[in-house]
Amino acid sequence: MKLVLVCFFAFSNIFLLNSQSVYGNVEYKSKINGSFISEDVINKEKDKNLRNTLNFLNSSIKNNQNKFVFVLDFNRNVSVFSMNKILNVDNDTQLKYAIITNSGKDIFYQNIISRKKIKKKIMFGEEFNIVSNLDSLKWELTREEKKIGKYNCFKAITYLNKKTKIEAWYTTQIPFGFGPKGFGGLPGLIIELKENNIIYFANKITLKTNKIFEIEIPNTQNTISIEKYDSIGRSAKSRLKKM
Template sequence: MKNTIIIFLIFFVSSANGQENNISVVYGLNIENEVGLFNNNATLKNLFLKSMIDCKKLNFQLIITQNGSKFYNEKKLEIDGNLGSKSFTLSMGNYTGMIYSIKGKVLKQSPYLGENIYGEEVFKSDWNLTSETKLIDNYLCYKATSSNKVVYGDKVWNHPVVAWYCPKLPFPYGPIGYGNLPGLILELQVRNAIYGVKSINLNSSFDFDVKFLDKIKILTQKQIEEAFTKQEGY
């Protein structure tokens, strides 16, 4: 009887610490209006207003495996209009290409530099965990806050970041590379872009192969910025 209890405890601990099945999560995107944004540029203002409508046609997939996570835009739902309009909508959602979170690193695709070029970032760690809660899709979620510092010339902005994570889903991932929280992020707001969960599959057949790492070029954020500057001819 004693041996049976020990074996059960070992199995229970192993199951709790390990991840037996892959998980797939589908998110939708909502872009909120921001007073004064692009008021000095009629072309960008029109693109922005269109993006507030077009974003509702997009779906994003998060795949979670034992190796990490992959986040990408599903191409089943296409936006009406030209490619530039869709690219603008995705950029308003802070999405430029596929994003992998592997071993504490966030790898973001930079397709403007090349399909196999990725920028490397570290997981966000300056979260402020609060006791505020709300139900999302019948999951009890907790609120975590942070901010993103953006520097452009002599101007500095601190854009708010709000994440609602679920401890009952103990996976430290979320949309567009955000994570490092004690639970899966079911809702994420970065500035005026909001990603919200649409469905969760805890026994998914989706997967990704980490061998892609052998075929890509990984640059630091400084190298990415230098490459963009050189490309633009500045």
């Protein structure tokens, strides 16, 4: 198995060095598989107000999911992923909740040279550039495969934590290790990704030749670690509870 992977990566590197395709663009859409928050979780909640909030969140996502379009731009070394801007959001509370839940205000960067990924996020009116290691997630490459459009795809699995399982379908036909929401590091482009009950799927893939496409990565001097960011978030939540 190791020999196969070594041979594959060697072939991929040769492909990247000689291929004329130096820039790619993928349009992703998303859909809900069932409910974002399970009915069991909602029904077990004793607080009526919180139950109503969870139901409102579920309906917000369900009613607005088809409005979202995400774009992944990449060259050989870096990528950026974000949601296309939606107009007239301020007067639609459900839409605003759905955008936040889908990380619609966040921007995700990957750099396969430095092996870093950065998430640009706004929290409590302040901008954070959260940096983490691209190799921090350990993918399990399975033997499962399926055809998505014209691409032969393979399944990979990883876990963000004990409760969050990530399933990715990637294709070696496009040997660029990028994907939605900062997920990547696989032997090919992620065509479909499932995080909790939200599925992101490639709706349109464009590979362009003989074009240099530069992606500006946030300055690493203005970044914080994911551990520091989580600490700030916990402190902020603690202060809110005491108010």
